[in-house]
Amino acid sequence: MSKDQRLRGYYDEQLETLPWDEKKRILENQLQRAVMTAFQEAPAMREKLQEAGVGPTDIRSFEDLQTISITPKAQMRQLQQASPPFGGFLGVEPDKLRRIYSSPGAIFDPEGHQADYWRLQGVFFNTGFRPGDRVLNTFSYHLTPGGLMCDEALSGIGCTVVPGGVGNTETQVQLMAELQLTGYVGVPSFLQAIIERAEQDGKDFRKDFHLEIAVTAGEMLTDLSRRRLEEDYGILVRQFLATADVGAIGYECGQKNGMHFADFRVVEVVDPETGKQLGAGQVGEVVVTLLENPVYPLIRFGTGDLSYYEEEPCPCGRTSPRLMKLLGRVDQVTKVRGMFIHPSQVQEVIAAFPEIQAAQAVVEREQDTDRLTFRVVLGSSPEGLASNLQEKIRSVLKLRADVAFISEGDIKEPDKLILDLRKWD
Numbered sequence: 349m350s351k352d353q354r355l356r357g358y359y360d361e362q363l364e365t366l367p368w369d370e371k372k373r374i375l376e377n378q379l380q381r382a383v384m385t386a387f388q389e390a391p392a393m394r395e396k397l398q399e400a401g402v403g404p405t406d407i408r409s410f411e412d413l414q415t416i417s418i419t420p421k422a423q424m425r426q427l428q429q430a431s432p433p434f435g436g437f438l439g440v441e442p443d444k445l446r447r448i449y450s451s452p453g454a455i456f457d458p459e460g461h462q463a464d465y466w467r468l469q470g471v472f473f474n475t476g477f478r479p480g481d482r483v484l485n486t487f488s489y490h491l492t493p494g495g496l497m498c499d500e501a502l503s504g505i506g507c508t509v510v511p512g513g514v515g516n517t518e519t520q521v522q523l524m525a526e527l528q529l530t531g532y533v534g535v536p537s538f539l540q541a542i543i544e545r546a547e548q549d550g551k552d553f554r555k556d557f558h559l560e561i562a563v564t565a566g567e568m569l570t571d572l573s574r575r576r577l578e579e580d581y582g583i584l585v586r587q588f589l590a591t592a593d594v595g596a597i598g599y600e601c602g603q604k605n606g607m608h609f610a611d612f613r614v615v616e617v618v619d620p621e622t623g624k625q626l627g628a629g630q631v632g633e634v635v636v637t638l639l640e641n642p643v644y645p646l647i648r649f650g651t652g653d654l655s656y657y658e659e660e661p662c663p664c665g666r667t668s669p670r671l672m673k674l675l676g677r678v679d680q681v682t683k684v685r686g687m688f689i690h691p692s693q694v695q696e697v698i699a700a701f702p703e704i705q706a707a708q709a710v711v712e713r714e715q716d717t718d719r720l721t722f723r724v725v726l727g728s729s730p731e732g733l734a735s736n737l738q739e740k741i742r743s744v745l746k747l748r749a750d751v752a753f754i755s756e757g758d759i760k761e762p763d764k765l766i767l768d769l770r771k772w773d
């Protein structure tokens with residue numbers, strides 16, 4: 349099948365192409381129902397709403413959501429232990445669940461009986477899978493929902509699934525070749541590993557295999573890795589964002605210019621400190637509210653992922669805004685003189701200077717002022733580097749910083765790109 353055929357059409361044309369203002373109204377109606385369900389059926393959510401001083405009918409718009417505090421994924425384990433097994437967030441009796449998963453961090457994730465529970469069918473259609481595809485699904489089928497959530501969504505849109513699961517590279521190569529599989533779902537690095545193994549075994553991946561499409565999630569898909577898969581191997585590569593808690597969050601369309609917000613959710617990008625919604629282009633935490641999901645009526649679930657969105661129209665015709673790059677995790681964010689800085693920005697600065705071997709942004713506090721220093725380890729030390737570096741830091745971080753050249757042994761906690769040494773007591 350040609351790439352064009354894969355990227356033509358919509359899973360739900362009417363819903364996906366509805367002008368955003370109109371679509372927002374539909375989502376806000378769904379939101380009102382979700383808040384009502386949460387208030388009536390999920391004790392933990394009811395408490396949160398009451399804390400915020402809102403009744404079941406007070407949340408009428410996306411903006412209204414800001415009064416409700418965020419439930420961070422990082423707290424879920426604790427909340428569930430305090431009120432087992434689901435922390436009071438479940439909207440139905442536990443015996444109405446289809447499956448219960450246990451995700452990393454020992455968080456229990458419920459799954460209800462309704463069709464397309466995780467809302468991934470649209471995600472897989474819109475990223476390019478079509479009925480008749482034979483898909484190797486390499487997400488884990490064990491404890492976490494990844495494997496099964498993809499499996500059911502793929503079969504739901506008419507694909508045949510080979511439940512490969514994690515690891516066993518050699519077996520996966522064999523499956524891919526002998527079953528003439530056309531699709532792959534999993535992390536991008538594992539697909540690379542499969543291809544490498546096939547080539548080590550003397551196979552010509554382009555000729556001997558039939559892989560046409562790979563849809564990835566779960567780790568950063570770098571431009572380089574996508575280009576390699578697309579150009580060297582002729583595979584259509586798209587990515588999506590989902591979590592074990594809320595299922596689908598976003599997906600790439602044919603345009604490859606960010607991930608459209610998935611349907612049946614409210615996706616917000618918020619200031620990690622205040623929980624207030626941020627505008628287009630501003631980096632913050634991705635927060636999700638589930639709609640039309642009476643099983644798990646989560647209002648403002650903090651995924652911990654950092655991103656920003658854009659809302660100018662997409663040539664594909666879909667109207668929902670798009671999450672752009674994932675920029676790391678919210679617990680890696682540091683605020684310096686009122687500006688958030690995150691590891692990917694530090695990375696961006698460093699990447700512009702090949703002569704830098706290693707670096708770390710160190711935040712200190714002197715006389716009530718934040719001091720930011722880039723401690724840099726050099727391979728060689730060309731002239732003018734310090735001022736070029738400062739200029740780059742200003743353009744990426746919007747902050748003035750000192751630059752200190754040090755030797756490698758002097759980097760403290762080398763696994764951290766940002767080291768916050770401020771003390772607040």
Ligand SMILES: [Zn+2]
Nearest residue numbers: 601662664666
């Ligand atoms: Zn699009």
